[in-house]
Amino acid sequence: MIIDEVNSTAEWTTKVMDVTDKPVILDFYADWCAPCKKLTPVLEQLTRDNGGKFKLIKINIDNLPQLATALQVKSIPTLFLVYRGNVMDQITGADPKKLEDLIKTAL
Numbered sequence: 353m354i355i356d357e358v359n360s361t362a363e364w365t366t367k368v369m370d371v372t373d374k375p376v377i378l379d380f381y382a383d384w385c386a387p388c389k390k391l392t393p394v395l396e397q398l399t400r401d402n403g404g405k406f407k408l409i410k411i412n413i414d415n416l417p418q419l420a421t422a423l424q425v426k427s428i429p430t431l432f433l434v435y436r437g438n439v440m441d442q443i444t445g446a447d448p449k450k451l452e453d454l455i456k457t458a459l
Contacts, residue, residue, distance in 0.1 A: 355399055357410040361418065367409055369437045375406040375458040378432040380425045382413050387446040388429045394448075395431075398455055406458040433458055 358367050368376055379395060381388035392410075399408040413420040413428060423432065426444075433441040433454055441457050443450040 354404045354406075355396055355408045355410070357412070358416065358419070361416065364419065368434060371407060371434075372436050374404070375440070376434045377406055377408050377454070377458060378423075378434060379408060379410045380413055380420055380423075380428055380430045380432075381410060382428055385428050391429050391446040391451070395451070398451075402455070402459065406455075 356367055358364055368378065377395075377399070379392075381392065395408060399406070411419055413425060423430075423439075428444075429446060430442065430444045431451070431454060432439050441454055443454050
């Protein structure tokens, strides 16, 4: 599955930290966040268009605030590029240019 969601801290390890075959983009969002709602369809389409070259993992900060705190997410949307358990890049906001650069880095 190239688009998934972490619903518990237990899933964090298997869905993010243990992935070694491709980069993972973490999307920290909230249902009430207008920029998040704008970014989500674009991000999901880019994930599909790139045919599984990276995974998109969504994390709702209202459901898992401890993960947002651990990664020092101060505003949303915040995206992290993780490869083999290491944060390679991070962007905040719904800036199309920054998103494009993050996707290029992932590929």
